[in-house]
Amino acid sequence: MxxxxxxxxxxxxxxxxxxxxxxxxxxxxxxxxxxxxxxxxxxxxRLSAPRLNLGAPQPEAPTTSTTPVRSAGAASPAAPSAPGAPALPQLLREMVASVLAATEDVGRQFADEARRIHHGDAPARAIRGQADAEQLEALRDEGVEVWSLPLPVELGSDEPRH
Incomplete structure (x- = not known):
């Protein structure tokens, strides 16, 4: 679905x-x-976050800080989008960390494993890994939904993940 x-x-x-x-x-x-x-x-x-319905209980929402983050050289703190909302960089780090915690890293075999899951040849599960632009386009042409997720260096990589 x-x-x-x-x-x-x-x-x-x-x-x-x-x-x-x-x-x-x-x-x-x-x-x-x-x-x-x-x-x-x-x-x-519209752009939307992936929904991973794997039958497992939903993890608790991460605790977020409401302290604005000051970027290097900024004259004032970054303003959150709503009162009490965490700053965007904090939210992005938390979102990426959440995706990393909820997915299996299949490395360079990402395209092959995504295709196997899509065709029912492997168990359905949330995966991540590396793929080049050509592999991603081929997956999308086959109807396999994939997203690129740049990982901040402090979370493990400077290569885009999918």
Whole structure:
């Protein structure tokens, strides 16, 4: 099951559930996907975090600091987006750490393992690893949803992960 965050040109956001990304594309091309609020068929995907439904209990949300982070040379602290919200760099580090904790590192075999999982030849699980642009494009063409995640050096790498 592939869950997508969608929106119409009027800014109405909603969630769609599809068998795969290719299924979404086919349904959208046939005019079967529409905004539940205004009925528009001009639907686009929004950037969204991956959903990993592996049947395991949800981990507790990480504790975040509400102290603004001062960047090098900055005249004033970075302002959070909402009162009490942690600064963006802190949130990014926590998000990346959460992804690392919830995924299995398959290294350079990422493309092959992602393909095996997609085709049901390997157990479904959340993985991460390295792949070049050509491998990523081939996976996307096959309907395998992948994301690039640059890892801060302090979390383990200066190479993009997927």
């Amino acid at each position: 592939w869950v997508a965050e969608l929106a119409c040109p009027h800014g109405h956001g909603f969630e769609g559930w599809f068998a795969s990304r290719a299924d979404f594309d086919q349904q959208r091309e046939r005019g079967l996907v529409s905004c539940p609020q205004c009925g528009s068929h001009h639907i686009e995907r």
